[in-house]
Structure formats: structure tokens, C-alpha cells
Amino acid sequence: MFLLIFCKQLTPRVKYIFNFIFKDILLYEEDLSFTSNEIEFLQYDGPKFSYAEQPLKQELHFGSCKLLFETKIQPQHIDQIIFGDTQVPFPVKNGFLPFDVFAASFYFVSRYEEYLPFEPDKHLRFKAENSLLFQLDLLYIPVIDVWALMLKNILLKYFPLLKFGSRAFKFVPTFDIDRAYHFRNSGILKNTARIIKALLEKDKERLKNVLLTGLKKRKDPFDTYEMLRKIHNKHNLNPIFFFLYAHKRDKRYDVNIKPGKENFNALIKETAQYADIGIHPSYASNQHKHLLTEEIKNLSMLIEKPIHKSRQHFLRLHLPKTYLQLKEVDILHDYSMGYASQPGFRAGTCTSFYWYDLQLEKQSVLKVYPFAVMDSTLKVYLKLNPEKAKETISKIMGNVKLVNGTFCCLWHNESLSETETWKGWSEVYRFMVEMAVK
Template identity: 25%
Template sequence: MLHSKIRQYIIDFLVGPLFVQGQGVDRYQRRFQAVGYTDDPEEMKQYPVVILPSGFFDGKNYGTERSYPSLPLEQWRGIPILFGSPREEWSSDGRQVIIHADLIASSYFLLSRYEEMYLRHERDEQGCFPGKSSLPYRAGFIHRPIIDEYGYALREILISSGIADRYNLRIPERAKTFSAVHLTHDLARPYNYRGWRSFLRAWLKEKKNPLTALKLAFGSDKEDDYYTFPKFLKWDRELKDYLPKGVAHIHFFVKMPSRHQLDRPQYHPRSSYMRRVLLEARRVDARLGLLGSHTAALHTDRIGEERKAFERVYGQPPMGLRYSSLVACEPEDYLQALYSGFRHDYTMGYADVAGFRLGTCRPVRFINPNTRQLTELTLHPLILRDLTLSDQKAMGLSHEEAEQVASDLVRTTARYNGELTLLWHNDLLSQKTHPWHSVLYRALLRLIEEIDREVTDAYEEDSPLASY
């Protein structure tokens, strides 16, 4: 059976902690357990809302083929459910509802990345769990944060049934805008041509004129195709200044040296070029995180070594972790990150499909599916990544298609008061490298600003002070 600590965490994640309102403004006497997860007849009497277990967590099922959902999925209140049935039973007096849709097991399956533990054989050439092999993609809800939809449906039941009023519960409405916006940039290829190796590549391999090769390798930073930092950091800063204080954050994820072929090109984190790049980052108060290497993904203990190297170079701990190319998918990767001192991870998106890998657009604590333990590592959903949209090995979208997909995901995240995390690389923000990513990224930042403005204007119109 599911540990009570995780059970309560998932219930709170769905509906929020509920309190009985006491006397006076904003005073609460005690916490109230409005939602229970049990099939014990005596225990069921304690809760006005009961979710019936489907057997997913039983020892004979967990980790076996019986624990994997079969397609097509049934729907509860228009939302796909992975386990249970879509039935609801109300007591004759309307004071209790029993939900046969196992929302707890369905949420756990997605939040813990259970299927990636169960389907360990399902990996692509880089070692990633393919998004196109995932249940959300195959079942057609990768674009929906169905766990957040479960939560809204449960809150609606509490309110519309009169349960909230009967028990004097406070259920605050969640704002339909972003709880946070993370503008993240991985420094996987911070430059195109810098130094003697670049000179030899341009001259001997690319057959450029020697003088042209010298200019490319040793000219000013602004001459390099990939030096887009002043441009996009200006856009990031404008959005950060527009949104309420503390909502928007700018992150740079920086690599440490690695010999793995997929970690090329290598760059020295103390080079003069990198110092100039990071000076640009400091001007907009960007935070530095560690971009974990492919070597660290293959050998989990390496992530601790890379963290120590980061601290030696920059004199500060990394604010968080993201694995290069989003290669982390094993529970052991996240446990090692936790043991190495990380408390925030920004890897949780599929490399080949945009959408909600965790089934939610809100940050969630990592639940180890091997041990069924709740950890202190927070996973931040990665909603959009540039290469995922445009790479022919991924979605391979046109500009118009990518803008439609991206806009829908951004608006969905705002609708559920989610945390929007974007990943755009500096090299793809050069129009010499890619024809439309800089245009798309700029449009998305404007869209974020527009959504926030719409919500602010609507709030001011609804305010009781609006007519004064």
C-alpha cells in the first residue's frame, strides 16, 4: 500500500491543504482532511470525498505488467484516468461522494515517472526515454496537465456539492496566470569559432580562406554566429522587469569538461570568452546552474564530481541541475543528484515531444518509484525546448506549427497557475543558424506578457474598488 506521507502529499498537490476557517479574518483553527484514499468501510466514514484504490499499489501488482494501464483509457469528467473506473456514488443526503476513478494512482504513475522505471529497456540512442513511447503521448494527452485537471475537478466537487460550506473550508481560487517563469539557456555551444582549434576547423575542414578563418577564430565576440547573448538577455530582462517581482527568473546552465563524444564541443569554463558571457549574465541577475554531462548520465557518481568542479570554478553552488540533451531518466540519476546536494532539477521534459512529461505544469517533489519514498528534490517541468520543436528527429515542425503548439502550451500553463520553464539555446537564437527560433522566442515572451496583462486587467475590473 502507498505510504501515508506520499498519499497525503498527492492529495495536497491535487486540492491544496484545506483548513477550517476560524473566527476573524484569515484565521484557521485546524487542518481538515476532506479527501480520503481508502476502501475500508470504517475509515471511509471520516471523509466527505473518498477515492477508492484500484489495486495499483498492491504487492502482487506493483512493478508487474498488471500495473501498466491499457489503452484506450476511460475518462472521468472528461479527463483520462489511468486506473479505476469513471463511476461516482453520492450518498442519499448528498454529504459524501465515492469516486471510483483512482486519481491517486494515476497521479503517482506520472509524477514518479513510474513507466520509465518499469520500461527500462525503452531508450533511444542517447539513453533517453522517448516521449513518443510514453503513455501520455500514445494516449493522446501529452499536451494536457491532467493531474492539474484532476485537482480542479476535485475542488469543484468540494465547492459545488456544498461540502466546503458545510465544513467552513477555505478553498482559495488559483490565479489563471503563471506562478513562476523560468527563462533557461543551456551553454552547450557558447561559441562557433574561438581559438586555434576553431581556426584549423574553418581552414582545413571547412575550406575557408585562412584570413577568414583567422577573423572567425580570433575576431571580436560580436562577430561570432553564436554570440546572441546581448540580444536575448535584453528580451529576458524586459519580461522580468514587466512581471511582478519574483515571478520571472533567468538561468544559465553551464557544462564542466567531459570526454564523452556527445558532450562536444568542449570549452573551458574559465576562458576569457566564458568570463565575458557570464558578465552579460550577471548584468541581468541570471542564476548559474550545472549542465550535467552525458558521462554523468552514464556514471551517476560523476554528477557529484561535476558539482564540486562547478563550485571550484565559480565559487558558488549551482542553483540547480539539468542534464545535457535531457538524458536523465533513471530513478538512480535523481537519487545521486539529491545525494550530491541538488534540490532543484530542470530536466523534466521529453527530448522528442513537447508537453507535460510529469502530467502537471507545477513543480513537484521527486517520488522514488523503486522505494516509494518522497524526497527533497524538486522537479521543475520543462514545458518547451527549441530543438524539440524544430529538430527533424523530434517534432520537426514548421515555424507556424511550432508557434501554435508553443502558444497552446504556454496558455495551458497559465490556466492552471503553473510554472512555465522555457529552454532556448544561444546558438539557435542566431538567425544565421536557424531561420525562425529567435522570432518564435521573442513572440513567446510577448505572449507571456500579454497573458499576464489580461489577467491583471480582469482582476482590476472585478475588484470591488474598480468603480471608485
């Protein structure tokens, strides 16, 4: 028996967000059907509810605002209301809930606010602190997933025969390889400069690392790949590695080894034997599609597999330009949906979703995978020590486990090196893994 929803106008926005909530999050097993015919709705004796400004009679009713029925991208005047112990946007009257849960979910997951004028940071990124989720103190919560479960409980109270599937918590470890090695492959001149600098600054640890790595008496500090492999194999985890593989580089931000170096290529090939490989596009490729095309082609040729996964270098996600460009080069899965300066859920959900193109008003084929926490966010931006970082990870992962969602993390090989400023952080990663698998 299908679930019938009364809606005066079935727009692409309505269809998109209802399918995301009911099919992708709640795994509703029957069909969703919409009608704008009041008589048809009132005569239907199966499970149903209305989504409109006013109820038709005494049916289960969820109040709507205008957002899902608009076809333009325009500034929204968003009022807020207290609901439970949180503030929520898009308040409505005469509904079972005091806010439009569907409009609020769409606003967050579509990243509507990022299409409007905003003040960017130095990398031209949308700032976490400017987001509505941050301002509502909801960034650490996969709030759309929470609201979806709330809807499920309401519907089951009225229609106990409705059938929903069940999800299980998932952990997805991902890595950006910005610098495959610290001293290895740097060349004599660069490492000599490092030695001189270490001597001048009396930095015994760095001096020792440069010398011993150069003499092949010690592995490069950033060579943490075997340790990661053992951790992942122990817990049957399937990591994803995003490699920066660019011939033409911005020297300020693209500090990886140039493609062609034998040991760098060997590392990528070896990693591809047990993990998924994605492209980590160079800094400039966000503005120059031909660079992205070249980088994907070269990486694909190296591992002899097509490349369909990506994550933007420095998380330089500019909507809609970045996603339109990724679609043009056949990237089907993107893992850039998160902030550099704050952990949490940029799109309000821990569930992967198909990007909704607000300019064309339709769902695209590009699937977006939100990540919840990044190592440098905790250490560099928030300036947390390892113990405080564990507390933050515990809080966010706990919120994901409550909704049986997916916890995706972004880590770097260097943050497990136990050198210089990263001392104690390999334990943070191990802690996160142990918490995820127990």
C-alpha cells in the same frame, strides 16, 4: 477545521500524492487528516470523504484501485475509460469519479513506468511515444493540475467553507549552453577546416560568418547573451542558465569550450551577475559520478557560489540512477523532466514536485521542475517551421494558464542566432515571452 479522509491503509504513496495535490497544487490552507477508523470517520461532522474500494455509507466517496497500497514496483494492467472528452486510466466503480484520480496522478508524477523494462532510444532515454500520457493523447495537458482543480470544485460544492489558496501563472525561461560560441575559441585548424568546407559547398553565409568572426568584425553567431539579457530585463524575468563545463568530454556530444578559456569564464561570471547558474553535466557524467563531482566543483569555484541546480545533457534522465547520483552531489533542484522528441508534460504536471523514490518508498529532498517545451524538439524532432512552433507553444501555454501553473521552457543560445537553420527562431522566443507576460 481539518479535512478528514477515510483510507483503510495510510501508505507513503497515499500521503505523498494527497499532499502533492492538496498542498502543492491546490494550496489547501487547513490540515489533512487520515483515519482508518470507520466510527471516527462517520461521527466526524466536518468536511470529509472516503478513499476506498467501497463507500462506508452515503458519504462523498472516491473509488480506489490497488496501486497506492502496493509496496512493489511491478507491471500494471491499466484499463482505460472515457471521461468527458478524454481517456483516463485506472477506472473504478462506486466512486464520485469513474477513475482513481489519485492513483493515476501518482503513476504519472512518480514516473512509475520508467522503472519498468522499456526499449530506450540511442541515448538510453525513455521514449515519449512509449509513455501512457502520449498514448492517451494527454501529453500537452498538465492533467494532474486539471484533475486537482476538478477535485477542488467537487469538494467546494459539498463543503463550501474549505479554504484554498490561489496560484498565479509563472513563466520560467531556462537555457542550456552546450556551445557558448560557434566559431570563437575553435582554434585556427578547426576554423580553417570550416572555411575549406564552406568553399567546397559554396556556403557563402558560413564562410562570411567564420571570416568576420575571426577578424573580429562581427560577434560570434551564438553570442546572443546581450539580446537575451535585454529581453529578460525588460519583462523582469529571472532566467536560469545551465553551463556545460567539462574538462573530460565525449567528443561526439560535448562540444562546448573547455573550462579555463578566459572569455568563456568571463561569460559565465557575467551571466551569474543577473541569472541563476546551474550545471549541465557532461554526457559521460551520467555513468561516472566523479566527473559530475568535478564539474560542479569547478563551476562553483568559478562563480564563487554553490551549485544546487542541474539539467542533464541530452536529457539523459535514467530513473532512479540519475536522481540518486544528483542527491549524492548535493543537487537539490533538477530541470530535466521533459522529453526531447515531444513537448508537453512528462510527469503529467506543470507544478514542481519532490521526487518520490519508488525503491525506498519515500519522498526525497530533490525537487523536480518540469519543462513544457524545448526549441530543438519543435525544430529538429517535430520539424516545425517558426509559425507552426508558435502554434504549439500557444496551445501548451494556454493549457498551463488555465490552471494558473508554471510554464518552464528550455532554449539554447544558438537557436536565437538567426543563422543557417535557425533563421526565424529568435522571433519564436520573443513571441513566447510576450505571450507569457501579457
